[in-house]
Amino acid sequence: xxxxxxxxxxxxxxxxxxxxxxxxxxxxxxxDEEELVQDGLVVAAQMLDAVERNGKTVTAGNIAYxxxxxxxxxxxxxxxxxxxTMAQGTQLDSKSCVLSFEEEVGYDPELDEAxxxxxxxxxxxxxxxxxxxxxxxxxxxxxxHDYRYGVLIRGFAQGKALSDTAKNCGAGYSKIYQLxxxxxxxxxxxxxDQAIEDSAQIPKWRAHLLIDRExxxxxxxxxxx
Numbered sequence: 001x002x003x004x005x006x007x008x009x010x011x012x013x014x015x016x017x018x019x020x021x022x023x024x025x026x027x028x029x030x031x032d033e034e035e036l037v038q039d040g041l042v043v044a045a046q047m048l049d050a051v052e053r054n055g056k057t058v059t060a061g062n063i064a065y066x067x068x069x070x071x072x073x074x075x076x077x078x079x080x081x082x083x084x085t086m087a088q089g090t091q092l093d094s095k096s097c098v099l100s101f102e103e104e105v106g107y108d109p110e111l112d113e114a115x116x117x118x119x120x121x122x123x124x125x126x127x128x129x130x131x132x133x134x135x136x137x138x139x140x141x142x143x144x145h146d147y148r149y150g151v152l153i154r155g156f157a158q159g160k161a162l163s164d165t166a167k168n169c170g171a172g173y174s175k176i177y178q179l180x181x182x183x184x185x186x187x188x189x190x191x192x193d194q195a196i197e198d199s200a201q202i203p204k205w206r207a208h209l210l211i212d213r214e215x216x217x218x219x220x221x222x223x224x225x
Contacts, residue, residue, distance in 0.1 A: 005048045012060030013044050017067060025071045028088040029098045042077035043067045141190050149183050152176070 001009075017040045022033045025040075044067045051058050074082065074089030082089040085096045101118030108115050142150045148169045155165035166176035187195070 001045065001049045002052060005052050008060055009041070009045055009048055009063075013048075013064050013067075014041060016060065016064035017041060017044065020064065020068055021071065024068055026092065028074070028091050029086075031088075036071060039077050040067050040071055043070055043075070046077065137191060141187070145186055145190075146179070146182075148179060149186070152180060152183055 018037050021036050021040050025036055027033070027036065044063050047063050047066065048058075051063075074087070074092040076088055079087055080089070081087040082093060082095075084090055086098065090096050091098065099117055101116060101121070103117045104114040105117050105120065106115035107113075138153070142153070151169050152165055155162075162176060162180070169176055169179070
């Protein structure tokens with residue numbers, strides 16, 4: 001873009017956009033007026049650059065007018081899709097909508113609290129990241145220690161008696177008992193003294209949700225009393 005086009009953008013087009021966009025362009029999602037104005041300036045700059053490269057001349061009013069039409073139709077400087085779920089054009093066409101996790105979708109009479117979208121989407125399963133990390137630790141431990149440790153651990157997980165596990169290891173009860181003691185020592189040395197405590201901890205993201213639910217339950221109890 002030439003210096004002349006830049007001057008036109010800043011002195012003639014920008015004031016028009018700042019006065020017209022807040023009144024004429026519908027905000028979508030979390031957009032605000034200043035964000036739309038800045039996006040409009042980028043769209044106008046793109047138009048000016050294209051016009052200049054094609055050797056044509058336009059007025060500031062023309063660029064401002066067509067910029068506002070672009071924004072009103074849902075076009076943005078970096079996105080013109082009408083198929084992307086999150087795109088402004090798709091939402092203006094009423095084909096999709098973006099809701100906050102705090103959006104109320106129901107009511108819980110027992111707690112006397114609104115049910116939010118986030119409450120419906122929260123899963124009670126184990127945190128996948130913690131499960132994957134734990135599996136990696138176990139695999140590394142078993143690969144670098146006595147292979148019979150794997151048989152012992154599998155027997156513990158399946159709830160088998162130690163005598164049955166001893167048969168699978170091809171060892172007597174006293175030998176398998178000693179092996180179990182050695183397994184415990186090696187595990188502490190490999191994973192650290194805090195391994196059991198760490199494995200029992202609730203993920204922080206889930207703890208925050210539980211705290212919110214407990215606060216809601218306490219408020220409901222106070223209302224009932």
